[in-house]
Amino acid sequence: MADRESSARIDDAxxxxxxxxxxxxxSAEEEIELDTWLSADVRRQGALARALAISIHMARAQAPGPESR
Incomplete structure (x- = not known):
């Protein structure tokens, strides 16, 4: 029986x-690679959604606000 991929490893990827x-x-090849990766474990979809949300949040946190003008 194969070992189940850890959530930490999924989050890292x-x-x-x-x-x-x-x-x-x-690229088209990367899209295929991503789709393949996502389809292998449903937990990966949630992990990617969380990672993208964090990325958006971090970009907003780093954006200059009115006080920096």
Whole structure:
């Protein structure tokens, strides 16, 4: 029986995918790789959603506000 992938490992991979998505548009090959990765375990979909939400939150937190003008 194969060992179940740990949630920490899924979260790490999801964070890497979120960084790639945030940096630029994925290539066709990367889209296929991402779809394959996501379809292998339903937990990966949630992990990617969380990682993307964190990425958006961090970008907003770093954006200059009116006090920096």
């Amino acid at each position: 999801a964070a890497l995918w979120a960084a790639r998505i945030d940096a630029r548009a994925l």
